Amino acid sequence: MTVAVLAVQGAFEEHKKMLLGLGAKVIELRKAEDLKKDFNRLVLPGGESTVQGKLLRELGMFESLQKRIEEGMPVLATCAGLILLAKEISNDAGRCFQTLPVTVKRNAYGRQLGSFFYEGEIKGIGQYPMEFIRAPYIEKADEEVSVLAEVKGNIVAVQYKNQLAMSFHPELTEDTRIHEQFLSMID
Amino acid sequence: MSKQYELNKELAQMLKGGVIMDVTTPEQAEIAQNAGACAVMALERIPADIRAAGGVSRMSDPKMIRGIQEAVSIPVMAKCRIGHFVEAQILEAIEIDYIDESEVLSPADDVYHIDKTQFKVPFVCGAKDLGEALRRINEGASMIRTKGEPGTGDVVQAVRHMRMMNSAIARISSMREDELFNEAKELCVPYELVKYVHDNNRLPVVNFAAGGVATPADAALMMQLGAEGVFVGSGIFKSGNPAKRADAIVKAVTNYQDSALIADLSADLGEAMVGINEDEIELLMAERGK
Numbered sequence: 001m002t003v004a005v006l007a008v009q010g011a012f013e014e015h016k017k018m019l020l021g022l023g024a025k026v027i028e029l030r031k032a033e034d035l036k037k038d039f040n041r042l043v044l045p046g047g048e049s050t051v052q053g054k055l056l057r058e059l060g061m062f063e064s065l066q067k068r069i070e071e072g073m074p075v076l077a078t079c080a081g082l083i084l085l086a087k088e089i090s091n092d093a094g095r096c097f098q099t100l101p102v103t104v105k106r107n108a109y110g111r112q113l114g115s116f117f118y119e120g121e122i123k124g125i126g127q128y129p130m131e132f133i134r135a136p137y138i139e140k141a142d143e144e145v146s147v148l149a150e151v152k153g154n155i156v157a158v159q160y161k162n163q164l165a166m167s168f169h170p171e172l173t174e175d176t177r178i179h180e181q182f183l184s185m186i187d
Numbered sequence: 188m189s190k191q192y193e194l195n196k197e198l199a200q201m202l203k204g205g206v207i208m209d210v211t212t213p214e215q216a217e218i219a220q221n222a223g224a225c226a227v228m229a230l231e232r233i234p235a236d237i238r239a240a241g242g243v244s245r246m247s248d249p250k251m252i253r254g255i256q257e258a259v260s261i262p263v264m265a266k267c268r269i270g271h272f273v274e275a276q277i278l279e280a281i282e283i284d285y286i287d288e289s290e291v292l293s294p295a296d297d298v299y300h301i302d303k304t305q306f307k308v309p310f311v312c313g314a315k316d317l318g319e320a321l322r323r324i325n326e327g328a329s330m331i332r333t334k335g336e337p338g339t340g341d342v343v344q345a346v347r348h349m350r351m352m353n354s355a356i357a358r359i360s361s362m363r364e365d366e367l368f369n370e371a372k373e374l375c376v377p378y379e380l381v382k383y384v385h386d387n388n389r390l391p392v393v394n395f396a397a398g399g400v401a402t403p404a405d406a407a408l409m410m411q412l413g414a415e416g417v418f419v420g421s422g423i424f425k426s427g428n429p430a431k432r433a434d435a436i437v438k439a440v441t442n443y444q445d446s447a448l449i450a451d452l453s454a455d456l457g458e459a460m461v462g463i464n465e466d467e468i469e470l471l472m473a474e475r476g477k
Contacts, residue, residue, distance in 0.1 A: 112284040
């Protein structure tokens with residue numbers, strides 16, 4: 001199994017480290033040529049979604065990745081990654097893959113002073129440490145989207161078919177359960 | 188260590204692989220964001236102009252900073268003077284995302300830096316060697332950048348600082364454990380920080396390059412030397428075509444090892460900032476705050 005981690009900007013090293021620790025093979029996606037490598041999983045890491053979205057398009061990776069997500073390749077998306085997947089963004093004109101039928105709000109908790117830590121329940125996983133950093137949350141999810149976690153009344157983790165997406169950062173914790181679940185998803 | 192400090196270090200992790208650009212107006216901030224900046228540094232005058240104008244240089248007008256906060260959705264940073272904790276309190280009050288306690292402004296205190304542990308907002312500080320970096324971290328900085336020599340368009344000092352930092356980290360990693368106590372004494376930092384560097388072969392926080400970066404090649408050079416991202420100050424808005432240059436520097440940072448791509452990115456950028464050589468300048472900002 002080979003996981004491709006989008007490595008155009010952001011905290012991709014942290015995902016790589018965690019996945020390597022779980023025995024997965026990992027490659028980085030920095031430009032169109034990298035898409036020729038063989039991989040069957042995708043990670044969209046935290047970072048700045050405006051930067052990542054722009055570079056995905058301008059470095060020639062957008063269409064191919066969007067097609068593969070639509071075709072069912074398992075995706076793990078954290079924070080900025082959730083924004084890249086979202087169908088709608090309530091407070092921003094930018095759109096990226098639009099493969100996840102939810103409406104997200106960017107910087108939903110405000111600026112860095114609004115960043116926080118929360119230990120809460122994730123469906124199918126249990127109590128989990130969640131780091132919210134200038135994080136988005138999901139304002140609205142279509143019926144077929146399964147809500148995995150809510151914090152303070154807002155949806156912060158969902159699964160929709162092959163797409164596992166959350167507002168927080170499992171890659172910044174020592175807890176590998178979300179990455180394990182991602183690796184066990186069926187292609 | 189407080190949870191807030193952890194969250195602040197983690198915000199710096201999210202900025203990695205990105206370019207932070209100096210901007211002086213909301214219009215410039217939008218150009219920077221559209222070009223792919225992962226954050227902007229709001230300041231009244233870019234370092235090259237601070238250098239040209241001389242005199243005392245202070246924190247920017249909060250109104251001007253607010254204007255930039257409203258113009259963009261990416262994180263906004265701003266500078267306060269070294270040791271000026273009231274300027275830092277003001278920046279915290281307007282909910283800045285990151286404070287740069289910066290040698291680019293005139294120092295307000297020639298002995299003490301700000302006790303950054305007293306703040307909820309994160310701080311980035313400049314350092315020209317490992318000792319300075321660890322002292323700033325001990326004071327509560329959650330991100331480090333090289334000092335370089337701002338406002339010159341001359342990358343030599345940023346290169347020197349990054350190499351000094353890396354060679355000191357490599358030296359400490361290869362030390363016997365019983366040598367770390369003396370190293371802590373030499374660097375004037377707590378043993379625990381030296382031990383962290385020894386065990387992890389890196390700084391405990393994210394380390395960016397800053398000072399004198401003017402071209403995509405400069406940015407890629409700093410990345411190949413081990414920077415985790417790049418600050419570009421005067422290099423963008425002092426050049427002929429800021430939007431194009433900013434865009435090229437962002438892509439060069441992402442693909443810093445792809446020389447064919449950087450060759451394309453470096454073509455037709457228009458005039459680079461004029462630049463001053465390090466031996467032609469009278470004021471070495473890097474010597475401020477040790």
